[in-house]
Amino acid sequence: MNVNLFIPCFIDQLYPTTAFNTVKVLEKAGCSVQYNVEQTCCGQPAYNAGYWDEAKDIGTKFLEDFADSKYIVSPSASCTGMIKNGYNDLFTNSMVHNRCRSIQGSIYELSDFLVNILKKDYFGAELEGKAVYHDSCSALRECRIKEEPRLLLKNVDGLELMEMRDTDMCCGFGGTFSVKFSGISSAMAEQKVNNALDAGAEYIISTDASCLLHLQAYIDKHNLTMKTMHLADVLAHGWGNV
Template sequence: MKVSLFVTCLGEMFYPTVGKDVTEVLEHLGCEVDFPKGQICCGQPAYNSGYLQESMKAAKQMIKAFSDAEYVVTPSGSCAAMLKEYPKMFEEDPEWQEKATQLAQKTYEFTQFIVNVLGVEDLGAVFRAKATYHTSCHMTRLLNETEAPFKLLSHVKGLDLVPLQNNYDCCGFGGTFAVKMVPISEQMVDEKVKHVEETEADILIGADNGCLMNIKGRLNRKGKPIKVMHIAEILNFGLKGGHHYADENRNGAVL
């Protein structure tokens, strides 16, 4: 099965190792992974800010970049949801709407693809730690994906996954929202951090780099020792043998 990786802007600029982890997990599951070089930003920041024409330019480039893909997989529920918004953007352009629909239908968030397309829930991963999970807004409310991450994590041996109170609440990132509405965003992420602390977890896991970047930034500013990891990192580290949160190198990466 051939898979084209949509790494996303945040993934490429701030979390390149997550793209590597996604690739290695998919290859472990027998997928052939490629990386279309023509991919750019999906256009979500412009679209969410009301700049439809500008976002349509980005959408057309993304449609072209992934035109030959069998499946498109991304480590971001938010960006996957944006690609599925493309058909609506081209309602008045039948030619591009058809192309947009084709892309939307073959696009999946990372965990969604593993569970719902590959039919895999247990990767045989081992990761010994106490963790909690943040459910991102777009993945939950726009993709309607609420089960795939938990199915995968429930089979990770040694992982003690504890519930996060009000896990359905937004972390306050929301892309441009965090920039335009700073006071409100700050209160929202502070509440999220409070609930994460209450779990007494060593690690906060998520499936959206935007959320993780926002929460991690606040944790760091408050001097909290909680590690933040994308679910792809947990699964990939876990596939390489037994791991324990205490086993870290000097850069903080779990060995």
């Protein structure tokens, strides 16, 4: 199966290893992965900040970069959610309306694609320890993803997956929210990390690197031993050069 890979700018700049691990996992699942080097951003930062004209310019480029793609896979529920939902505000009844609808039906977050399209949930990954899964707002509410990541994690050898209290609550990142309302944002991160600690977790795992960056910053500031990991990094752990 041919797959076009969309790596969000956030992962490209801060977590390139997660991008490479996404390729490894897809290839292990039997996919031929194509990467358009011209790709940039989905436009979500501008859209969320209220700059819809700028977001539309960026989104138009995205539609051009991924035109005629049968499957587009991204290791970010946040960006996937932006394209599936935010693009309705930008492109409905526009000249690219049909192209937009086609791409909205073609793009999948990684866990959604692996479980629901490829019907695969085991990759031979190994990770010793106890973990909780954090439902990012975008994954749960925009992409309707809940059981898929958990199914994949339950099949990681050596990993004990537990549920923490209030797993569906926001971590406090929210893009510019964490800058404009830093006090509230930090308190939400504290609550999320404490819930993970109360569950006995050594790892917090999620589909969104932005949430993990926010939580890891709180963990580092308070010298905690817990670690955050992206789902793609977990699935590629233990069987290759990670």
